[in-house]
Amino acid sequence: MKLFHFHFIAKRLYSGSGIIKAQKYVLTKYFQGEPKKTDFQLVEEVLPDLRDGEILTEAEYISVDPFMRAYMIGYKLPVDMIGGQVAKIVASRNEHYPIGKYVTGSFGWRTHTICNPEKLKGNAGFAPFSLLPDISPYPVSLALGILGMPGRLGSNSSLRRKLMIRTTLLKRDCPPACFVPARDIAAYPLRVASPRCCRVVGFAGTDEKCYYLEKELGFDRAFNYKTVDIKAALKEGAPRKVDCYFDNVGGQISSNIINYMNKYGRVAVCGSISSYNESCSPKATILQPAIVLKELKIEGFLVDRWIDRWEEGINANLRWLVDGKLKYEEKVYHGFDNMVDAFVGMLRGENTGKAVVKIK
Known part of the structure; x- marks a missing residue:
């Protein structure tokens, strides 16, 4: 298994010039309801x-994430659409x-994208620039998923100590019940909670997702929030109530x-997707x-x-993956025109x- 390290020796350098045309999405209207x-x-x-010192990259995968819907209101229009990429270096003047x-x-x-990696250090954005x-x-x-921002958000060695154990996970003498609304980071609280003898319960939006949570990820119970009575599901899934x-x-649902x-009890809050498209x-x-x-105790x-x-957290996830x-599961969309x-x-x-777009 090869872990993440960020220093490599170049074998080929950019040695030519030519016209390179890039396409990009520019947000020109603030979202009203669902993006259009x-x-x-x-x-x-x-x-x-x-x-x-610069490199030219070509996008191979681009991420789509809930936070993009919420964050764009904070930018002055027009503005380039934000998001993370996995990109291939196609020209380089950086050894x-x-x-x-x-x-x-x-x-x-x-x-x-043209960038100077040295100038990107210390300017992480939503994910730090790194060489894979x-x-x-x-x-x-x-x-962009389990080995990227969502994975880093959900669980890694430092997050386990600083967030999950401190604000979400149970002490060993606590009654075991942990609730997880199951989106693309659902596996991470489960990975940290299960070894600590927690009963893990989740909500998802389809019966197929609930089946996946229970049969593949090992949730003790999962409920389709669109078809069940939430209060009744809580009593069934967590008869001793919820600790985290x-x-x-x-x-x-959160209320x-x-x-x-x-x-x-303890609550860790990292989003509120149920309201992102609301006017x-x-x-x-x-x-x-x-x-x-x-x-x-509620902590965002x-x-x-x-x-x-x-890097420490990503390497921890990679070891767990291996x-x-x-x-993990991915939903791969295809084509830059389908962003x-x-x-x-x-x-x-x-x-x-995780939802990603394969550009080619």
Whole structure:
């Protein structure tokens, strides 16, 4: 097994010049409800020749993630659409980044990118720029999922100690019940919780996903939130109530779960996808009485909180993957022209596992 290291010796350097045209998605309208193709403009630009220290990359996979829907309101329009990529180096004037190698970075929705890796250090964006080793037989797209930002968000060695154990996982003498709304990071709380004798229960949006959670990932119970009575499902899945809750959904489901928690329960919050496409903030049962009377601890977090230990966390996930302790699924869309369709499909819940777009 070859782990992540970020220093390589170049064998081939860029030695020519030519016109390279890149395409990119520019957001020209703020999202109103579900994102639409008319919110974007597809722009073509001519890239300059490389300077010393720079590389030219060509996107192979581009990520679509829920946070993109929520974050774009914070940018002044027009603005290039944000997002992570796995890209192949197709030209280089940097001896540490040879042609043919793959890199990951927050390049956005674009086909080609020129960058100077040295200048990107310390400027992580939503994921740090890094040079990928050979992770075969696994696809390089995993660098956008289980070996990338979602994987780093969900679980790694530092996240286990600093977040999961401290704010989500049970102490050994606590009643075992952990609830997970199951999106593409669902495997990670499970991987950390199960060895600690937690009962792990989840919600998903289809019966097929619930089957996958129970039969493939080992959830004790999974419920289709679109077809079940949430309060009844809570009582069935966690008869001793809930001690910890990993929340990336928000809305009334989260209110129901938090109000059903045991005293001194803990909640880790990393998103609220249930409201991202809403034109106004949804109404839900207030949480303050439960927080006060049950003395709950609720903590939000962002993925760059432990950016200084990124490589450590990714390597931990890779070891778990190789050892069979982590499983993954991907929903692969195809074609740069289908970026918006993939984005909308992910927000609708079409994907089981990480949603990515294969550009070619």
